[in-house]
Amino acid sequence: MGDQGTYDVALVVPAQGPTGLFGPSCELSARLAVEEINERSGVLGRAMRLVMVDGGAAPLEVAREVGGLVGTGGVDAVIGWHTSAVRESVAPVIVGRVPYIYTTLYEGGEDRPWVFPIGETPRRQLRPALHWFAGELGVRRWTVVGNDYVWPRASAGAVREYLRELGGSVLGEHYVPLGTEDYGRVLGKVMAAGCEAVMVLLMGQDAVAFHRSFAAAGLDTEILRFGPLTDENMLLSMGADVTHGLFASAGYFGTLPTEESLDFSGRYHDRFGPTAPMLTGPGESCYEGVRLLSELLRIAGGGDVARMRALSEGLRYDGPRGQVVMRDRHLSQKVFLAVADGLEFDVIHQL
Structure with a gap:
């Protein structure tokens, strides 16, 4: 599937609409993960490559594009941060032909066996x-x-x-x-x-x-x-005088003071420079999605979705959020509470 020399992944992130402000951080974070994986010989002996899909378009339009890519063998997997409305349109057109890693926080309850919903519930x-x-x-x-x-x-x-x-x-x-x-x-x-x-x-x-x-x-x-869905890009768009008394919770914040988070932030800014889009929870989730896909391919020895699901229970790996564990296709991970301090978040409690 995909190009013979590459393992192609549809990255479905918004480039327009109300969620468009999340897109740049999502794209660059996923790109960093792909580059790091390719530096370590790629996946299944192939270089990983991203195929961009605008997840901010109308849900049925996104589903048609993703369905076309999957149906013609244009991609080997789908990863994305996008609304649940988009997920509800996209998941049925994939029907288990390729793995679908959904990185957004969501309402819970997703049980289609080819979907790996790794966001907060x-x-x-x-x-x-x-x-x-x-x-x-x-x-x-x-x-x-x-x-x-x-x-x-x-x-x-x-x-x-x-x-x-x-x-x-x-x-x-x-x-x-x-x-x-x-x-x-x-x-x-x-x-x-x-x-x-x-x-x-x-x-x-x-x-x-x-x-x-x-x-x-x-x-x-x-x-x-x-x-619960408030990131640093939103604080910047609001302005510091608007953020008093505003709280958020997430598995990742750009100001999370852990060794893993600081290391990730350093790599991100070294690669994309000081003017890169702000590093945020939605963005990091796309890094997480690419990283998880590589781990699933490693343990399954290929892209068979049923085998990935069967072997995913208890899968552990270390990343920007620290160590995470797969439980029923979801990530068991730490979640933090933060309060806005001007244009940044102050992480005050692990929930």
């Missing part, structure tokens, strides 16, 4: 964070603001369950289409709810617009915000 990311907010800050009354598709709605359902464990509650849920810029009506409902914090389940530039409006309304001094 609500039970590992949201549940412990809500317990921390309740235990450390006494915060139990939340409002949810999210985009209107599967990840925010399913995650909000999990949040309701987790808050019941704490004697807390969701006082309101408000969903907007992707691409929303005007949050005046939503902010009015947030103010009227009497909540202590807002769970922000908005994507990329939509979240940036919400946070700017939130701060402009003066709510950042009264109500905390927690955005």
